[in-house]
Amino acid sequence: xxxxxxxxxxxxxxxxxxxxxxxxxxxxxxxxxxxxxxxxxxxxxxxxxxxxxxxxxxxxxxxxxxxxxxxxxxxxxxxxxxxxxxxxxxxxxxxxxxxxxxxxxxxxxxxxxxxxxxxxxxxxxxxxxxxxxxxxxxxxx
Amino acid sequence: xxxxxxxxxxxxxxxxxxxxxxxxxxxxxxxxxxxxxxxxxxxxxxxxxxxxxxxxxxxxxxxxxxxxxxxxxxxxxxxxxxxxxxxxxxxxxxxxxxxxxxxxxxxxxxxxxxxxxxxxxxxxxxxxxx
Numbered sequence: 375x376x377x378x379x380x381x382x383x384x385x386x387x388x389x390x391x392x393x394x395x396x397x398x399x400x401x402x403x404x405x406x407x408x409x410x411x412x413x414x415x416x417x418x419x420x421x422x423x424x425x426x427x428x429x430x431x432x433x434x435x436x437x438x439x440x441x442x443x444x445x446x447x448x449x450x451x452x453x454x455x456x457x458x459x460x461x462x463x464x465x466x467x468x469x470x471x472x473x474x475x476x477x478x479x480x481x482x483x484x485x486x487x488x489x490x491x492x493x494x495x496x497x498x499x500x501x502x503x504x505x506x507x508x509x510x511x512x513x514x515x
Numbered sequence: 516x517x518x519x520x521x522x523x524x525x526x527x528x529x530x531x532x533x534x535x536x537x538x539x540x541x542x543x544x545x546x547x548x549x550x551x552x553x554x555x556x557x558x559x560x561x562x563x564x565x566x567x568x569x570x571x572x573x574x575x576x577x578x579x580x581x582x583x584x585x586x587x588x589x590x591x592x593x594x595x596x597x598x599x600x601x602x603x604x605x606x607x608x609x610x611x612x613x614x615x616x617x618x619x620x621x622x623x624x625x626x627x628x629x630x631x632x633x634x635x636x637x638x639x640x641x642x643x644x645x
Contacts (some may be wrong), residue, residue, distance in 0.1 A: 380536055380540045387544030387545075391547075423547055425541075425548055425551055440537040442544065463592065466635070492546055502621050503540070506536070509625060510628060515631060515633040
């Protein structure tokens with residue numbers, strides 16, 4: 375029965391949003407990481423979302439309407455990393471510089487709120503679909 | 516009361532409501548997908564088309580023939596929604612609009628379901644004849 379497609383769509387939605395939250399968590403955790411060269415410095419990561427046709431997955435004629443979502447790629451930000459003069463740091467290079475990550479904490483916080491709201495909306499959608507199914511199952515009782 | 520058409524339009528309406536819920540659910544899930552265009556269907560006109568197509572579906576020339584529903588759900592035409600505000604990434608989903616539409620769609624699904632439920636109860640009361 376095709377109501378279950380809503381569960382699939384909502385489940386995929388929750389999956390990608392939790393992956394997004396995961397990348398935000400690692401970005402925030404590494405916001406203060408330092409490295410000895412600009413190449414080694416931590417770069418902020420962002421997932422790329424794209425749609426996926428549900429009927430390709432379960433090959434049913436009547437499911438053309440449902441479109442899921444998936445993460446196709448995780449991109450690293452190419453923003454310049456900041457160099458900081460800190461000769462006492464064990465990771466400092468020959469000139470006494472360490473290289474900070476290019477994570478923007480304010481951006482990540484805003485992104486985190488957006489991701490958790492989207493997750494909530496998907497969860498709510500799944501709850502509503504579950505209610506519809508329960509009523510349908512109880513038909514005629 | 517014709518038992519073959521006991522539930523009237525509501526049988527098709529339920530199917531179509533589920534389909535529409537799927538479209539709206541896809542919109543909400545893709546609220547953060549770059550370039551995704553929100554879609555919806557013209558519920559009333561699709562349902563009307565469904566009902567008239569059913570009448571012209573396979574005709575039963577013998578009383579033993581079963582009636583058929585001649586309308587494939589894959590034929591539903593989806594239209595792109597006009598966005599309330601533009602976005603840089605080309606996404607046209609307004610989550611609050613989609614949520615509202617989904618809630619309304621669910622309520623109407625439940626309404627059709629309730630009517631079918633009542634008809635089943637009516638019919639079983641008549642059958643029992645208590």
